[in-house]
Amino acid sequence: MRLIRRLILKTCAAACWALPALCAAQNEGIPAFKTVDSMEARVQGCVTCHGQSGQGTRNDYFPRIAGKPASYLYNQLVAFRDGTRRYPPMNYLVAYLPDAYLREMAEYFAKQRPPFLQHETAAEPGMLGRGQAIVTAGDQKAGIPACIACHGAGLTGMEPGIPGLVGLRQSYIAAQLTRWRVGERRAAEPDCMKRIASRLSDGDVAAIAAWLGQQRPPPDPSPESSNLVRMPLACGSQK
Amino acid sequence: MRKFVPAAFAFALVIGAIVAGWWAARPGALPSSAAPTNATTQVINKGEYLARAGDCVACHTAAGGVPFAGGRAMPTPFGNIYVPNITPDEETGIGRWNADEFYRMMHTGISRDGTLLYPAMPFASYTKVTREDSDAIFAYLQSVPPVRQQNRPHELRFPFNNRELLIGWRALYFKQGEYVPDPKQSTQWNRGAYLVEGLGHCAMCHTAINVLGGTSESKAFEGGMIPNQNWYAPSLTSNREGGLGDWSLKDIADLLQAGVSNRGTVYGPMAEVVYNSLQYISDEDIMAMAVYLKSLPQRDSGPPIQSSDRLVQPATMELGRKIYDAQCRVCHGAEGKGAPPMYPPLAGNQSITMASPVNSIRMVLNGGYPPGTRKNPRPHGMPPFTHVLNDDEVAAVVTYIRVAWGNTGTPVTPAQANELRRLLPE
Numbered sequence: 001m002r003l004i005r006r007l008i009l010k011t012c013a014a015a016c017w018a019l020p021a022l023c024a025a026q027n028e029g030i031p032a033f034k035t036v037d038s039m040e041a042r043v044q045g046c047v048t049c050h051g052q053s054g055q056g057t058r059n060d061y062f063p064r065i066a067g068k069p070a071s072y073l074y075n076q077l078v079a080f081r082d083g084t085r086r087y088p089p090m091n092y093l094v095a096y097l098p099d100a101y102l103r104e105m106a107e108y109f110a111k112q113r114p115p116f117l118q119h120e121t122a123a124e125p126g127m128l129g130r131g132q133a134i135v136t137a138g139d140q141k142a143g144i145p146a147c148i149a150c151h152g153a154g155l156t157g158m159e160p161g162i163p164g165l166v167g168l169r170q171s172y173i174a175a176q177l178t179r180w181r182v183g184e185r186r187a188a189e190p191d192c193m194k195r196i197a198s199r200l201s202d203g204d205v206a207a208i209a210a211w212l213g214q215q216r217p218p219p220d221p222s223p224e225s226s227n228l229v230r231m232p233l234a235c236g237s238q239k
Numbered sequence: 240m241r242k243f244v245p246a247a248f249a250f251a252l253v254i255g256a257i258v259a260g261w262w263a264a265r266p267g268a269l270p271s272s273a274a275p276t277n278a279t280t281q282v283i284n285k286g287e288y289l290a291r292a293g294d295c296v297a298c299h300t301a302a303g304g305v306p307f308a309g310g311r312a313m314p315t316p317f318g319n320i321y322v323p324n325i326t327p328d329e330e331t332g333i334g335r336w337n338a339d340e341f342y343r344m345m346h347t348g349i350s351r352d353g354t355l356l357y358p359a360m361p362f363a364s365y366t367k368v369t370r371e372d373s374d375a376i377f378a379y380l381q382s383v384p385p386v387r388q389q390n391r392p393h394e395l396r397f398p399f400n401n402r403e404l405l406i407g408w409r410a411l412y413f414k415q416g417e418y419v420p421d422p423k424q425s426t427q428w429n430r431g432a433y434l435v436e437g438l439g440h441c442a443m444c445h446t447a448i449n450v451l452g453g454t455s456e457s458k459a460f461e462g463g464m465i466p467n468q469n470w471y472a473p474s475l476t477s478n479r480e481g482g483l484g485d486w487s488l489k490d491i492a493d494l495l496q497a498g499v500s501n502r503g504t505v506y507g508p509m510a511e512v513v514y515n516s517l518q519y520i521s522d523e524d525i526m527a528m529a530v531y532l533k534s535l536p537q538r539d540s541g542p543p544i545q546s547s548d549r550l551v552q553p554a555t556m557e558l559g560r561k562i563y564d565a566q567c568r569v570c571h572g573a574e575g576k577g578a579p580p581m582y583p584p585l586a587g588n589q590s591i592t593m594a595s596p597v598n599s600i601r602m603v604l605n606g607g608y609p610p611g612t613r614k615n616p617r618p619h620g621m622p623p624f625t626h627v628l629n630d631d632e633v634a635a636v637v638t639y640i641r642v643a644w645g646n647t648g649t650p651v652t653p654a655q656a657n658e659l660r661r662l663l664p665e
Contacts, residue, residue, distance in 0.1 A: 031569050031622060036578050044570065045608055045620025048627055059626055083302035089605065089623055096514035096610035101617050 029057040039108045045093060046105075053114035056167070061175070064167040066112035069223045071160035073106035075187070075237060085185060116217050121170045123210035127203075131211025134204060138232075144199050145232035147208070150192070154218035159226045161237030166221065170213030177205045188236030195233060279378075286379025289372050292524070293365065293438035294516035295380075298322050308332075308386040313359055314467040318395035320359045328385035341377040342370055347415055355405040357393070358412070367418035367437035424534075431531030434524060439516075444472035444508060460535055464597070469662050470507040471595040476535050482589065483529075484537045491529035496520065497614035499580035503588055506607040507598070514610035544594075544649065551642055551650045559639025562632055566624065567640075575644045581619045586644035596651040599637050600659050603628070625663075630656045 028051045033041040046065075051057050054066030065073060079085035081094045081102065094102065123131075133139070135155075138146035148155065150162050157164035165173065179185040180197030187193055200208070226238060290296070299322050301310040309324035327334040333341070333351075340351045348362035349355060356362060368376075398404060418437055420429040435441050447463025462474030476482055483491050486502055493500035498513040505513050517525070564573075571577045575586035585591050591599050608620035628636065630653035637656070641648025 029627070030566060033569070036581050036619075041581070042617055042619050045606055045622050048606075048622035048624060089625075092605060093608055093620065093623070096510045097608055097618075098611040098616060101611045104617065 028052050028055060029059075039104065043105055043108060046109075049089075050109075051114070053112040054109040055112075055114035056117055056169075058117075060169065060171050063169070063172050064116070065109045066114050067156070067221050067223070068110060068163045069157055069159045069161060070103075070107045070110035072157065072163045072237065073109055074103050075161060077102040077106060113221065116167045116221070119169050119213055121210055121213040123207075123214075127207045127210050128214070130203070131207035131209070134208050135211055139204075142199050144196060144204075147212075149229070149232050150235065152224040154221070154224075155212070155215055156218065156221050157223035158238075159223050161239075162223070162235070164221070164223060165212050166215050166217045168212065170209045173212050174205055174209035177208065181205070188239070190234045190236050192231075192233035192235040282375050282378045283382050284379075285372075286375035286377070286382075288519070288521075289368075289376050289438060290379050291516050291519045292434060293368075293376065293440070294512060295325065295376075297511055297515045298359075299325050305384075305386045305388075307380065307383055308388045309390060310388060315359060315395075316466050317399035318393065320357055320393045320395070321391035322359075323390045324386065324388050325380055326383055326386040326388075327381045328387050331387050331389050332385055333380065334385055336377075338374045338377045341380075342373040345373045345376075346417070348409070348413065355402050355409070357395075357402075357405065358408065361440035361443050363413050364437055364440035364442060366413075366415050367433065369417055372438075425530075427527045427530050428534060430524065431527035431529070434520075434528050435531055439528070441475070445475050461538075462593075462595075464595070465508055468508055469597065469659065470601065471593075471597040472508070473590055473593055473595075473598075475532060476538055482537050483532045483535070486533065488526065488529045488533060491532055492522075492525045493580065493614075495528060496522075496525045496612070497580070498609040498612050499583070499615050499618065501579040502584070503590055504580070504583040504609045506602065506609060510607070510610040513612060518610070518612035518614065544647065548649045549642060549647070551638055555635045555638055555650065556642075558632065559635035559637075560643075562628065562636040563639050563643075566627070567636070570619075570621070571640075575640065575646075580615070585640045586646060588646075591640055592646045592648035594649070596637055596641065596648070596655060597659065599641065600633060600651065600656050601663065603633050603637055604656070604660055605663060625660060630654075630660065633660075 029048045030052075031044045031047055032052065033044060035041065046054070049057060049059065049062040050065050054064065056062055056064040076085060077094055077097075078099065080087065080090040081097060083091055097105075134144060135147040138144050138149070147165065150158060151165050152158050152162075155164060155166040176185060177197055177200065180193055181200060183194070185193075231238070296306050298311060298313060299307045299309050301308070304310055305326070307324070307326045309322045311322045313320045313322055324332040326332040329335055336351050344350055344356070345362065345365045345368055347366070348358070348360065393400070418433045421432070424432075442459055444465050445460050445462055446458055447461060460475040462472055464471050474482060490500040490502045494503060494505060495513065495517045498505050498510060498518070520528075563571075570582040571585050572582075575584060577584035602621060604623060604625040606621040606623040609615070609618040611618055624633070633656035634651050634653040638650040640646065642650065
């Protein structure tokens with residue numbers, strides 16, 4: 001696997017000579033900024049994983065953070081700092097940063113609108129149909145609301161606290177849904193996502209992740225405004 | 240006439256109040272000085288300040304928990320120690336303690352019920368704290384909200400779970416006694432020494448800990464690996480490491496209080512100390528600590544570095560330079576001068592060139608943000624490269640920064656990079 005990844009990277013590097021666009025995509029995670037006293041310079045600590053504008057990098061796991069609602073990003077940064085969301089590299093990086101600065105970082109990435117990266121997905125036959133059904137219509141019998149009911153018709157999230165799902169990789173979505181299911185990821189009470197995730201089967205998680213991983217963003221990838229719609233479950237992150 | 244006197248008095252009072260109100264509200268007025276005249280308030284305020292100097296909160300608070308309620312697991316080479324609740328809860332905290340018992344614990348490492356404390360509690364340093372300061376800290380701890388939270392028993396391996404062993408440890412490594420000022424030194428120097436050796440408990444990390452979990456006084460502040468944290472606490476007495484002999488007082492003070500300076504930046508466990516403790520210490524006390532630290536005798540106990548130790552394969556140097564140019568130069572500059580205090584210099588930086596390359600390798604693997612402090616609330620950060628660079632590349636770039644620009648470090652091997660990569664959070 002590592003070898004294959006290296007081969008792909010080497011091929012990309014070779015292609016750089018010919019295709020400047022590809023080259024730009026490869027450089028997205030290399031530190032760069034214009035002026036030292038700027039937020040752009042201050043968030044260089046994020047770029048090797050999340051990309052210069054929060055668009056993500058070629059790495060399989062690290063999510064796109066650009067354009068997600070500021071309060072969602074802020075809640076995650078605080079949860080990483082305080083250890084209520086566990087991912088050791090992130091817990092370490094933000095351990096000693098004050099609220100006001102984390103808020104500023106969140107607002108910086110919430111404003112970014114970089115182009116979306118195209119991801120590869122792998123899906124078994126029949127999975128995509130099941131995934132699409134849950135995302136767009138839910139599963140009434142299992143008590144699962146449609147993802148789009150809260151994460152937005154265009155899957156771009158909802159202000160102030162619900163993240164967009166479009167642009168995330170299949171592997172990341174599957175990993176996070178699994179963490180919700182087993183109780184490793186939590187949010188402010190009432191924790192609607194915990195209730196929903198506990199009703200998903202392994203197959204559901206795989207199907208949702210496969211279908212979501214293939215979706216392309218709408219022309220305007222901004223999150224929906226809050227409270228345009230009635231949400232199916234009370235959500236602590238929307239207070 | 241009799242009626243007139245009270246009326247005139249009232250009138251004068253009203254005028255006086257208006258004048259006082261105007262005076263208090265004038266632009267640039269200092270906050271009212273009425274509050275701290277109360278003796279209890281003064282003692283509690285002082286205790287809060289001293290508790291910060293002692294960084295009690297860092298260990299006595301679990302991640303995301305209530306301050307001082309304890310419960311934090313402290314991994315040691317001998318097993319986990321669970322830090323106790325020091326809120327004034329009657330049942331589970333220190334609500335039933337008195338100031339004498341608190342002082343005895345600070346001064347001798349013996350708890351209220353007579354048990355010997357494990358030296359994870361820095362009583363070997365706190366023994367230097369004066370009775371008056373101990374009483375103030377006690378008054379402050381009694382004033383915080385009580386939290387009912389049962390202490391968790393330690394999970395120490397045999398034989399370390401037997402507290403009788405501590406009698407031996409104490410005989411070897413514990414010297415009881417309040418700080419005795421050195422009359423040959425200034426008041427400022429003595430204040431700094433009192434804070435560094437006492438409440439600051441700097442020696443807990445900056446003096447090497449031996450296999451018995453003890454520190455040797457003859458090796459005070461000579462640096463050492465911090466057990467279970469995989470960070471190296473540099474020597475404060477060696478110009479080859481974190482020795483501060485040739486630092487300006489301002490740079491030392493900035494490093495301690497802001498977390499960044501023109502000479503270097505704090506990360507890892509020292510970032511925690513600055514975040515929880517040192518950023519709140521007054522300018523005056525920080526300067527006193529700087530004066531004392533700068534005066535520590537400089538001695539190099541390790542063997543001098545031979546030029547043969549510094550030989551680097553040209554291919555390694557070339558690979559390191561390439562990576563540096565691509566990934567590091569934008570912040571740290573072509574000549575390694577950085578953009579201090581935002582981006583630390585690498586050229587001439589003792590924490591890069593010191594014998595242990597652990598911290599430099601860690602920084603390349605995991606990156607890091609300095610603490611956000613009152614004097615530097617929006618620090619610049621360094622990204623992780625663990626997923627970008629392989630072991631050969633990490634070793635090459637760390638070797639490069641340790642020997643380029645006249646730096647006097649030695650090369651590091653891919654095996655050293657690999658060892659830390661396996662130990663550290665993925």
